[in-house]
């Protein structure tokens with residue numbers, strides 16, 4: 236972005252955010268009290284907290300006057316954390332608390348990667364709270380990949396965050412989560428658009444299509460000798476550490492190594508990079524415009 240646009244844009248954002256926070260109430264109207272709820276799948280890995288703190292900081296920077304809350308959608312992760320004394324709310328509990336605290340206008344921001352099953356769950360939760368009528372307005376922000384514009388930004392972000400040591404002719408294999416949900420198609424769509432810029436970038440999934448067996452075949456056909464394995468998930472959690480980079484015989488690293496491809500695993504989630512965080516924050520801004 237050109238610098239000459241930065242200052243007017245910052246002023247606009249500030250005006251916009253403070254407008255939300257300080258809009259004076261009409262006659263008999265309750266004061267507007269906006270809030271943001273960030274919803275991640277969650278992670279029990281301590282390293283994931285760094286990414287989440289970063290997202291929160293960037294959200295606060297974009298809208299400094301609006302309180303930010305967190306919820307984890309995974310009950311398993313919440314239960315695991317509770318045993319360590321770390322209590323995190325489900326989206327429903329967090330929204331009920333915000334309701335009790337008198338928030339009137341709420342943005343629920345999904346920190347998911349695709350609009351899949353978990354996002355659908357969040358749509359239902361937000362619809363449910365909207366129909367209760369206690370919030371004046373409640374709006375759901377889109378996940379990382381939700382439009383062609385997001386795809387283009389994600390392609391840029393991937394290209395920008397590939398380790399500099401990767402040499403020409405070496406493949407980059409991204410590991411997405413994958414799902415039986417139709418939104419699984421986003422992964423192959425992303426790969427198609429990445430390959431228009433760099434034909435040696437592949438996107439596979441743990442639980443959807445393409446699988447590692449397809450990736451292995453494609454790498455073989457191109458006679459690739461070395462691959463960089465990088466998670467395409469918000470945090471480098473269990474899937475990245477075990478299914479991607481683990482020493483077990485079924486890990487991607489083991490499968491590709493057996494096929495004669497030297498592997499280098501990068502244990503960093505998308506939420507650790509500003510380039511990806513920016514896409515989610517842009518979605519928060521879109522949602523804020525609607526409340």
Ligand code: CO
Nearest residue numbers: 412441442474
């Ligand atoms: Co999983």
